[in-house]
Amino acid sequence: AQSVTQPDIHITVSEGASLELRCNYSYGATPYLFWYVQSPGQGLQLLLKYFSGDTLVQGIKGFEAEFKRSQSSFNLRKPSVHWSDAAEYFCAVGTNFGNEKLTFGTGTRLTIIP
């Protein structure tokens, strides 16, 4: 069974600083990998996804993530955060056999300080 670990429960960064959120997954085959963002009281919005090919994927809102098979990681990065990026971020893994079930990490809450 697949699993996802997000080791950082809460991260605080200054506005304009760079950001990296960590995600490690466990899955026997090549996974589908996702980052979703959730603002308070809202659902999940897809930031970016990895299915195959180029291991550096670009997403919305200036985010990018890099798939590293050797490290079973899919870390999310942004070069310069904005106050509006404050939210909770979830990494998820789906199977490559239809992706009907996503397994999520526990999430990382991002706080931005002026």
Place this chain on the structure above:
Amino acid sequence: KAGVTQTPRYLIKTRGQQVTLSCSPISGHRSVSWYQQTPGQGLQFLFEYFSETQRNKGNFPGRFSGRQFSNSRSEMNVSTLELGDSALYLCASRQLGSGREGSKNIQYFGAGTRLSVL
């Protein structure tokens, strides 16, 4: 194109009651999945429906059930509510593709229904 619509947005029930939540998928999406989100357990998969059939089920008791209609709309039902059922219930739809048709297998989420059990 309209997104995934969940109704109602908020519900308050008492223990022992039952509740039905509704989800309208994105037009053209044939699969609907349900997830429960709680502070303690995080996001957990409940079940997935496609062509009016439950295709996959998570580790939840039989009090949690669902169905899908011919227009792909889905409902989720929880009977005999318990305090621990208080959660945000999220619905996600996907177009559904085969194998590694990744773009068709992206799950898009609704805003959720916040259920409070008193």
